[in-house]
Amino acid sequence: MSDLQLKDLYDGFRDPDTIKAFKKIIDEDAKKLEHPINIMEVCGGHTHTIMKYGIPQLLPDNINFVHGPGCPVCIMPKERIDHAYVLSMQEDVILVTLGDMIKVPGSNGSLQDARSKGADVRFVYSPLDCLKIANENKDKKIVFFAIGFETTTPMTAALMDTVIKQDIKNIYFHINHVTVPEVMRELIDSRDEHVDSYNHQIDAFLGPSHVSVISGSKIYEEFPRDYKKPVVVAGFEPVDVMQSISMIVKQFIENRCELEIEYKRLVSYDGNKKAQDLINIYFEKISLFKWRGLGNIKDSGLKLRDEYAKYDAEVIYKDILPIAQIEDHKLCICGDILRGMASPPECTIFGTACKPSTPIGSCMVSSEGACAAYYKYGNLL
Amino acid sequence: MKTITLAHGNGGQENNELISKVFYKAFKNDILEKSEDAAVIHNGELAFSTDSFTVSPLFFAGADIGKLAVCGTCNDLAMMGAQPKYLTCSVIIEEGFDTKSLEKIVRSMKKELEVNGAIVVSGDTKVVPKGSVDKIFINTTGVGEIQKKGISSNSITSEDMILVSRDIGAHGATIFAAREGIDMNTSLQSDCASLYPQVKALIDADIKITALRDATRGGVSAVLNEWAKQSDICVEVDEDKIPVSDEVNGICELLGFEAMALANEGTFVLAIAKEDAQKALDILKQTNETASIIGSVTDQYVGRVVLNSAWGTKRFLELPTGELLPRIC
Numbered sequence: 235m236s237d238l239q240l241k242d243l244y245d246g247f248r249d250p251d252t253i254k255a256f257k258k259i260i261d262e263d264a265k266k267l268e269h270p271i272n273i274m275e276v277c278g279g280h281t282h283t284i285m286k287y288g289i290p291q292l293l294p295d296n297i298n299f300v301h302g303p304g305c306p307v308c309i310m311p312k313e314r315i316d317h318a319y320v321l322s323m324q325e326d327v328i329l330v331t332l333g334d335m336i337k338v339p340g341s342n343g344s345l346q347d348a349r350s351k352g353a354d355v356r357f358v359y360s361p362l363d364c365l366k367i368a369n370e371n372k373d374k375k376i377v378f379f380a381i382g383f384e385t386t387t388p389m390t391a392a393l394m395d396t397v398i399k400q401d402i403k404n405i406y407f408h409i410n411h412v413t414v415p416e417v418m419r420e421l422i423d424s425r426d427e428h429v430d431s432y433n434h435q436i437d438a439f440l441g442p443s444h445v446s447v448i449s450g451s452k453i454y455e456e457f458p459r460d461y462k463k464p465v466v467v468a469g470f471e472p473v474d475v476m477q478s479i480s481m482i483v484k485q486f487i488e489n490r491c492e493l494e495i496e497y498k499r500l501v502s503y504d505g506n507k508k509a510q511d512l513i514n515i516y517f518e519k520i521s522l523f524k525w526r527g528l529g530n531i532k533d534s535g536l537k538l539r540d541e542y543a544k545y546d547a548e549v550i551y552k553d554i555l556p557i558a559q560i561e562d563h564k565l566c567i568c569g570d571i572l573r574g575m576a577s578p579p580e581c582t583i584f585g586t587a588c589k590p591s592t593p594i595g596s597c598m599v600s601s602e603g604a605c606a607a608y609y610k611y612g613n614l615l
Numbered sequence: 616m617k618t619i620t621l622a623h624g625n626g627g628q629e630n631n632e633l634i635s636k637v638f639y640k641a642f643k644n645d646i647l648e649k650s651e652d653a654a655v656i657h658n659g660e661l662a663f664s665t666d667s668f669t670v671s672p673l674f675f676a677g678a679d680i681g682k683l684a685v686c687g688t689c690n691d692l693a694m695m696g697a698q699p700k701y702l703t704c705s706v707i708i709e710e711g712f713d714t715k716s717l718e719k720i721v722r723s724m725k726k727e728l729e730v731n732g733a734i735v736v737s738g739d740t741k742v743v744p745k746g747s748v749d750k751i752f753i754n755t756t757g758v759g760e761i762q763k764k765g766i767s768s769n770s771i772t773s774e775d776m777i778l779v780s781r782d783i784g785a786h787g788a789t790i791f792a793a794r795e796g797i798d799m800n801t802s803l804q805s806d807c808a809s810l811y812p813q814v815k816a817l818i819d820a821d822i823k824i825t826a827l828r829d830a831t832r833g834g835v836s837a838v839l840n841e842w843a844k845q846s847d848i849c850v851e852v853d854e855d856k857i858p859v860s861d862e863v864n865g866i867c868e869l870l871g872f873e874a875m876a877l878a879n880e881g882t883f884v885l886a887i888a889k890e891d892a893q894k895a896l897d898i899l900k901q902t903n904e905t906a907s908i909i910g911s912v913t914d915q916y917v918g919r920v921v922l923n924s925a926w927g928t929k930r931f932l933e934l935p936t937g938e939l940l941p942r943i944c
Contacts, residue, residue: 250855292927333871349620349621350620351618359870591628611930
């Protein structure tokens with residue numbers, strides 16, 4: 235960290251004058267819009283920024299946000315959490331995962347609950363921290379419950395790479411990595427079975443930028459080309475978001491429909507080839523992955539390739555992992571929220587039965603979830 | 616709340632719930648219900664407080680568990696305008712603990728007692744089998760002589776301004792940076808310090824102090840929310856007036872935290888009568904240049920804290936909830 239000044243991470247991208255200047259440009263340009271536009275921020279990190287910095291308060295009435303499915307915690311189905319819970323309760327297992335994941339309730343409780351019952355559950359900042367845990371606990375099996383989109387997958391692949399190269403005997407993987415383009419396509423293509431006409435309400439996308447640092451902006455090409463939805467890959471600071479909205483509005487008033495990158499300081503068209511190669515060595519697509527609230531989505535998840543089955547906790551612990559399908563809570567409308575069809579306050583249990591301290595739906599669990607962001611920041615205006 | 620989780624010790628919402636539903640319910644009395652930093656007893660002449668200390672690592676940039684254990688209780692007394700006088704010290708030690716480290720911790724306690732002009736007059740030692748505690752837990756209980764009566768978190772009004780004594784979040788950020796897993800080279804130091812000298816300076820200058828509270832677990836955010844509820848007021852703070860060091864801001868960026876929710880161990884929040892706010896600020900600045908007037912009291916949203924951004928937006932600042940966990944990506 236010594237060369238990077240921590241200040242560089244945010245300085246300048248929260249400048250009030252720049253934000254106000256973008257507000258002015260957007261206000262002027264929005265007057266020329268022929269119809270209101272709904273912009274979906276796919277990524278939970280963007281939802282968080284938008285609510286934390288009060289961005290909707292800066293925008294004219296004809297520009298709206300709809301919140302997308304891009305929070306790795308929000309989309310984790312109960313079935314998978316139950317797997318983690320069962321694994322954590324094994325006497326010789328240390329279950330390791332990332333941050334917020336330990337709060338998500340499964341059908342028996344969350345990993346936090348498992349921990350309070352004596353399970354050894356740990357969270358790490360980086361998957362590579364598993365190496366130290368494995369070294370210090372040679373008599374235990376370390377199961378890494380891997381989660382996240384394209385952003386976190388390379389780190390799991392890097393851990394896998396080290397485990398193989400160093401011949402580490404006590405690290406196993408439970409893979410829950412998912413991919414963004416498939417779910418974006420699902421949101422546009424799918425029809426809701428509960429209503430006659432499914433209206434996804436998406437006119438344009440703010441592209442998840444951390445995902446694109448790895449995969450490149452190229453993964454979103456199909457959306458302007460095939461679906462006529464502009465995509466601007468946006469950074470996470472308020473200036474980034476305001477600039478990206480301005481870029482989207484300009485596309486509409488200039489009758490363009492393109493893939494653009496606002497977050498040029500980190501995102502390229504091709505992305506990080508080395509990371510992509512590492513992912514391809516160890517992972518392959520699985521035909522269906524169930525998303526909480528959205529159901530099974532084709533080709534949207536990853537698994538370890540068969541040749542690495544001896545590291546795969548789902549194979550090793552096959553006999554004890556529950557297989558029952560679990561319905562989402564009847565009153566919870568997280569599915570509709572993740573699809574961009576409803577906003578959190580429209581849910582009847584929002585802020586009452588469902589709160590960050592007692593989450594019922596997954597969008598209330600993660601700090602990056604839409605409901606949690608609304609609960610925390612969004613109920614003022 | 617079927618079982619206790621780490622979230623119940625966060626200094627935020629779950630912690631409050633645990634205290635009110637279990638402890639306040641059982642121990643109900645007029646003094647306890649005032650919910651001040653220290654109990655005011657003996658006809659308003661004495662302040663009385665207790666605190667237990669568990670921290671990992673035990674030694675960190677700027678302090679250690681010993682300094683923390685003295686500062687914590689003495690600061691609770693100071694927040695009621697009391698000079699810390701007598702402390703008890705109770706330690707629970709895990710077998711196998713290194714005696715040199717214990718001596719270092721006790722030396723650190725001695726030094727900090729001197730800063731406060733307090734002495735340890737009673738104590739207790741327990742040693743428990745390995746694995747029963749995490750190395751060492753320390754409890755301190757203290758009695759202080761109230762130098763200025765009437766300081767209370769229940770009597771803040773729109774006649775007050777809200778100040779903080781220095782930049783916020785340094786302790787919480789230091790602990791996160793020191794924990795295994797983040798190899799981070801920072802010059803960050805915990806703010807851990809005894810606050811009585813600053814409180815004494817304010818009292819000596821005859822500043823009209825309405826309320827004081829050290830912003831420990833739950834951070835400044837928890838203090839302001841508690842004040843808003845206890846005094847039935849709306850606290851409005853300006854985000855650009857809140858002092859946060861570049862390094863704390865950077866760590867918050869990396870891990871997805873808010874500086875307002877990070878713990879402090881030598882930073883306090885003040886409600887000062889408007890006419891004395893500037894004078895109080897000048898006194899605080901003599902100790903730390905980053906002290907700042909961060910907000911005012913209104914009746915816009917009673918019981919809530921409103922954060923105004925520099926670009927004209929506003930949002931509620933909520934009581935922290937859950938265990939502080941780093942974000943995923």
